[in-house]
Amino acid sequence: MIGAIEAGGTKMICAVGRSWREVRDAKKYVVTTTAPDETTTTVMEWFASQHEITPLGAIGVASFGPIDFATNSIARSTPKEAWRGVSWRDAVTNYLGPIALGFDTDTSAAGLAEWHWGAAQRRRVVVYVTIGTGIGGGLIIDGEALHGLLHPEFGHMFVPRQRGDEFAGTCPTHGDCLEGLACGLAVNRRWNGSSEQLAPEHAAWELESDYLALAMVNIIMVASPEVIVLGGGVMKVEGLMEKVRTKTRDLVAGYIAKDALSSEIDTYLVTPGLGSSSGVVGAFVLGARACRNSA
Numbered sequence: 001m002i003g004a005i006e007a008g009g010t011k012m013i014c015a016v017g018r019s020w021r022e023v024r025d026a027k028k029y030v031v032t033t034t035a036p037d038e039t040t041t042t043v044m045e046w047f048a049s050q051h052e053i054t055p056l057g058a059i060g061v062a063s064f065g066p067i068d069f070a071t072n073s074i075a076r077s078t079p080k081e082a083w084r085g086v087s088w089r090d091a092v093t094n095y096l097g098p099i100a101l102g103f104d105t106d107t108s109a110a111g112l113a114e115w116h117w118g119a120a121q122r123r124r125v126v127v128y129v130t131i132g133t134g135i136g137g138g139l140i141i142d143g144e145a146l147h148g149l150l151h152p153e154f155g156h157m158f159v160p161r162q163r164g165d166e167f168a169g170t171c172p173t174h175g176d177c178l179e180g181l182a183c184g185l186a187v188n189r190r191w192n193g194s195s196e197q198l199a200p201e202h203a204a205w206e207l208e209s210d211y212l213a214l215a216m217v218n219i220i221m222v223a224s225p226e227v228i229v230l231g232g233g234v235m236k237v238e239g240l241m242e243k244v245r246t247k248t249r250d251l252v253a254g255y256i257a258k259d260a261l262s263s264e265i266d267t268y269l270v271t272p273g274l275g276s277s278s279g280v281v282g283a284f285v286l287g288a289r290a291c292r293n294s295a
């Protein structure tokens, strides 16, 4: 039995299961992300109660980032000040004792889930990007999430500001990086409304698709993925994916002469095969791999 935590900045989604399907279909235990002590206590007490019913072989934490792999904690550079340095290793060990722990970013984990069972199966180089409250991404190569100096931070690439856009940007570190200009929070602030309330034909989505297409081209030119999976709440806006596909194809402009970037763009930029379950199933992947490695 594996415990899976999708540890997001607004909520934590928890599940246990013996297989990815069990985790996908399980009734989730959802905790609103508040102060670290309060949140991790609520989350870990639930896993401790599950552990008493059926002992867990490992736990996987798919966390918002940036994260620190050496200590299995939230990095000190996170804009969520209260969470700086918070250790998932300590939180898990305090409640479950010495148990195998798999740890990665929520987006790398979601990318792994999509590689295993979703929209990116059997692809060698896969990028998963989520456009939600923030923007993040993972790069999966041969079924492994890329870790280098740290881990990729797709949301903090820079894209050229579009003419007429004078919005300062929401990123506390960079201002107008991609996340600062195009995350859900940026859409809300720029247009003084919730992104769910903006009609599909609102000018917001022309600008949004401009920025996302620029980001896609940067990703394509740098990493040459075989497929890009685009998840997150913002991508559910009607017609947005089509706009991003068309603009990405036009910006690539045939420079990479592949059908995937012209006539087959619809199967190149895709929605998650696992829907909104990619993150928690990804946490299961991290846990299952940690369990196997500890055996």
Ligand SMILES: [Zn+2]
Binding pocket: 155, 156, 171, 172, 173, 174, 175, 177, 178, 179, 180
């Ligand atoms: Zn930034």
